[in-house]
Amino acid sequence: MRGMENASLAALMTPAALVDLERVEANLQRVSRYTREHGLRWRPHTKTHKTAELTALQLAAGAVGATVATPREAEVMATVTPDILFAYPPVGAARLAKLLSLPARTKLTVALDSPESLAALSRAAGQAGRDIGVLVELDLGMRRVGVETPEQAVALARAIQTSPALTWRGVIFYPGHVRAPLHQQAEAVREQNTRLGAFLEALARAQLKPEVVSGGSTPMLWRSHEVKGLTEIRPGINVLNDRNTASIGACAWDDCAFSVLATVVSTAVPGQVVIDAGSKALAKEEGLAPEGGYGALLDRPDIVVRNVSEEHGLLDVSAMSWRPRVGDLVRVVPNHVCASVNLHERLHVLRGGTVTDTWAVAARGW
């Protein structure tokens, strides 16, 4: 494999998570340019990388703050930005307590979809002496969280307005059900506009003017400007990308900035190469690539990790002439970068193909 003679890679214990900094920078510039061009605020979801250092790079490239899903992510990202969106229902005493003990300088906004979570948040924020911004979570078709009807959205926004210690700021949604290739998303955009439009019209009729309309995901990133009324997007994966994202054309293969360095540990079974990156390094997530498998080699995406057990990844090489030796190194791009990063304690940062830094994946856990 190209570049695999690199001494700084050969010294690493494998499996090891690698981040290619030049590719990260190119990915950041691309989204930064796109959001500036279209007047969208960019608030990346930091669950993808869970590292303060990558959030800092995103902020330096123009991000307005961080999106998080867990209190731990909020704590870690609050060390580099004063502007945190907690895009997860604020339910449970421990979750609320940890959220409300963020530094006083942190401007915290929370998404919610129920009167129960609203009441608990208002009570806890009041006791903590904080003012918290609140967004009403809308379901635009994913059917995971979010209110289903415009009437519910209006009622919840009004209830927020009259809740102590809270300020209604707008609405939020996540089009996570859209996984179609980029060029087939016209229908998804139309549906999003229809559903979002109904919510926004009902709010307008009720004299409720959202300051924030927050949406966006990596698969639909480059069509965000076609969604009417949107003020902000929250792509996560885009900074690192992965095999799924490349499979649907939302990035090029060469935009993949994350890979797992692995060692060939066995070639005992003919036609097969076993590497030391399995489900505990790559994650065992079925992917969107038509070829199946759990990842593919960075330098040869036609070579697929066909199966994984916990510490083994199996490459089927029966149909090709490539035969690595025990001890050789390879780099694997996993199907789903968020799931893979979450399995690693640290990211080894490459510049010019050499390890120049190590970042803690500090926001793992809750």
Add this chain to the structure above:
Amino acid sequence: MRGMENASLAALMTPAALVDLERVEANLQRVSRYTREHGLRWRPHTKTHKTAELTALQLAAGAVGATVATPREAEVMATVTPDILFAYPPVGAARLAKLLSLPARTKLTVALDSPESLAALSRAAGQAGRDIGVLVELDLGMRRVGVETPEQAVALARAIQTSPALTWRGVIFYPGHVRAPLHQQAEAVREQNTRLGAFLEALARAQLKPEVVSGGSTPMLWRSHEVKGLTEIRPGINVLNDRNTASIGACAWDDCAFSVLATVVSTAVPGQVVIDAGSKALAKEEGLAPEGGYGALLDRPDIVVRNVSEEHGLLDVSAMSWRPRVGDLVRVVPNHVCASVNLHERLHVLRGGTVTDTWAVAARGW
């Protein structure tokens, strides 16, 4: 849910990994009795729980030492046992260096299947001034690692015997491809006996007498005594069990000692309940249960985690009358306990339904 009013559970940040100590003890007694009855040595694979405390309980119940797959697991388990089996190819300079820096008192045995890994291990052990026991890894049909033919096994055992700093101790295999229900394993046992028999006969003909014949897995655990020549078994999952293991009848549902405590965070979509245990708490591993999904509720296994995203688990309750409220707690038994434990920093230990201790999952990573 029964027992969910428990104050010590309500205080936990969710999702939280729980271990029911009474069930652990019953699971340990069962395997301890079985292995004593059949004269098998019991060397549990500690990759399942990655905690020194659970290894200590296994040793107290009669385990002869620990099986590990990573240097980190070896380091952690070496704090509680002097007898470590590294059941993974010892390939790569960093892996070898970490292995060979285990305490001098640690009796280390290593499994391998190639002349390349043998040469590297011999060289490194010699430099470190250690004597390492070596097992030849056999493939009995899983087709992952392990030599394929009796001739290869004989050649490798002989090569080990003449390698400096190494002692040949026997053979090892893993029947991880057998996932059939316990009562349908007669054919698998027959196949294992045929294949293992061929290896053992070839070794005997070559005057090579293995002191150790190490096999066993949780799915085939209770048929281990039917495998001729076996001296030792290495079940991992059995101490905690999971939904897959119950699905194939290798444990009862009430033997499941591990669960993930989760909070209901949204009921906004009719017929659906969203909990805060998703793929980052349960692992997104397809299971063996005919009902599908990624886990089931401990107290109501008919309620299945139908889908997961990173921090959300979706329970489909459309066909039942059960309707929990936002803020309620549930406990989920995941499909694959090893993958779920690996996502948690700590295990909360329950005795009599109350949290009495917290154990670090200290052996995560490599």
